[in-house]
Amino acid sequence: MPDYAHPETLVSTEWVAQHSKDANVRVAEVDVDTNAYNEGHVPGAIGWAWNTQLCDTVRRDILSKHQFEKLMSDAGISNDTTVILYGDNNNWFAAWALWQMKMYGHQDVRIMNGGRKKWLAEGREVSTEVPAPSPANYKASGPDNSLRAFLDQVQAALQARSHAMVDVRSPAEFTGEILAPPGLPETCQRGGHIPHARSIPWGKACNDDGTFKSADDLKALYGGEGVDGSKPVIAYCRIGERSSHTWFVLKYLLGYDKVLNYDGSWTEWGNLVGAPVEKGAAAPPKA
Amino acid sequence: MNVEQFQERRIEIAGWQVNLTSYKIGDVYHCKADNVSPGAQIARTTGATREEAENAAIAKATERLSRTHRHEVPGA
Numbered sequence: 001m002p003d004y005a006h007p008e009t010l011v012s013t014e015w016v017a018q019h020s021k022d023a024n025v026r027v028a029e030v031d032v033d034t035n036a037y038n039e040g041h042v043p044g045a046i047g048w049a050w051n052t053q054l055c056d057t058v059r060r061d062i063l064s065k066h067q068f069e070k071l072m073s074d075a076g077i078s079n080d081t082t083v084i085l086y087g088d089n090n091n092w093f094a095a096w097a098l099w100q101m102k103m104y105g106h107q108d109v110r111i112m113n114g115g116r117k118k119w120l121a122e123g124r125e126v127s128t129e130v131p132a133p134s135p136a137n138y139k140a141s142g143p144d145n146s147l148r149a150f151l152d153q154v155q156a157a158l159q160a161r162s163h164a165m166v167d168v169r170s171p172a173e174f175t176g177e178i179l180a181p182p183g184l185p186e187t188c189q190r191g192g193h194i195p196h197a198r199s200i201p202w203g204k205a206c207n208d209d210g211t212f213k214s215a216d217d218l219k220a221l222y223g224g225e226g227v228d229g230s231k232p233v234i235a236y237c238r239i240g241e242r243s244s245h246t247w248f249v250l251k252y253l254l255g256y257d258k259v260l261n262y263d264g265s266w267t268e269w270g271n272l273v274g275a276p277v278e279k280g281a282a283a284p285p286k287a
Numbered sequence: 288m289n290v291e292q293f294q295e296r297r298i299e300i301a302g303w304q305v306n307l308t309s310y311k312i313g314d315v316y317h318c319k320a321d322n323v324s325p326g327a328q329i330a331r332t333t334g335a336t337r338e339e340a341e342n343a344a345i346a347k348a349t350e351r352l353s354r355t356h357r358h359e360v361p362g363a
Contacts, residue, residue, distance in 0.1 A: 033319070033328050040290070040312045089326055120310055121293045170325035175360050182303045182322040183329035183351040191358055203326050242325065280362050 003215040005255025030093040040126030076133025086112035095244040105141035114210040149260035165197040176279040188270030192279040198225040232258035301352040316340040320348040
């Protein structure tokens with residue numbers, strides 16, 4: 001993976017097979033479907049549920065620093081542990097977990113390229129055994145809010161046209177034809193997208209086997225929509241997990257300096273009274 | 288134990304493109320149905336055979352996808 005800006009943030013399935021039980025390595029599976037871990041996971045991997053363990057369950061927010069420290073400590077993760085994240089849906093929520101770990105300053109956290117799908121497709125070993133790690137003592141820094149966009153920042157960015165806005169949802173969500181991915185409950189009052197956003201669905205960054213496309217292909221994909229790193233970028237989706245995936249691609253695979261994940265995303269913007277909304281396809285990018 | 292017989296295929300359910308993924312772990316066949324765009328999971332099922340697991344996933348996906356409403360987009 002030498003052509004990426006930060007190849008150290010990715011590991012292959014083979015690397016995981018060789019190193020998942022190393023003393024300083026902790027593998028964690030984070031799935032959209034929180035039952036997937038139970039059917040069989042990478043031997044030695046712990047499982048994190050995005051909807052109960054990777055967010056504040058009272059107010060809508062990411063984990064507090066204290067909650068994050070407890071999650072890490074309970075998982076036997078120290079500040080110097082190499083953490084490998086993977087999950088279903090080509091690592092949607094693995095990227096969400098990585099984003100939070102970076103916000104709280106974890107140095108060595110990596111994504112297993114191809115995620116759960118590639119591990120299964122390769123016929124690799126799985127286990128239903130749930131590890132019971134010895135607790136560690138984790139101290140977080142941050143949160144580093146330069147990695148996150150809040151509503152007021154998105155509104156200001158829209159007003160000033162200061163950021164490239166990337167909508168990573170499906171084209172039908174972008175246009176307003178559907179209000180949520182097909183088969184899922186509608187979670188907003190209005191469909192469409194933030195004005196001037198570019199439609200670059202998250203999945204375009206992946207190959208069929210779930211691995212990330214090459215740096216050249218990614219540069220062409222985002223650059224072709226005018227997202228070339230010359231301006232700060234705000235990525236958004238519906239609830240912030242698909243945009244974490246794109247955030248990871250832009251920040252670590254392409255090495256763009258300033259990339260923010262707007263985790264409020266369309267469930268915030270599309271429910272906001274008076275928020276400007278554009279419907280239909282995006283205009284062609286400016287040359 | 289190792290994952291066996293991993294297979295993916297694409298079908299249409301209730302007017303939506305769906306990826307059907309199935310594989311065997313131990314004695315159990317697992318199947319999941321994801322919408323192709325954006326790739327979100329709609330159903331996850333198990334069965335004693337691949338066919339049983341797939342049919343259960345298709346039934347669940349049909350029920351959920353048939354409730355998805357397409358909104359009119361002005362100018363589209």
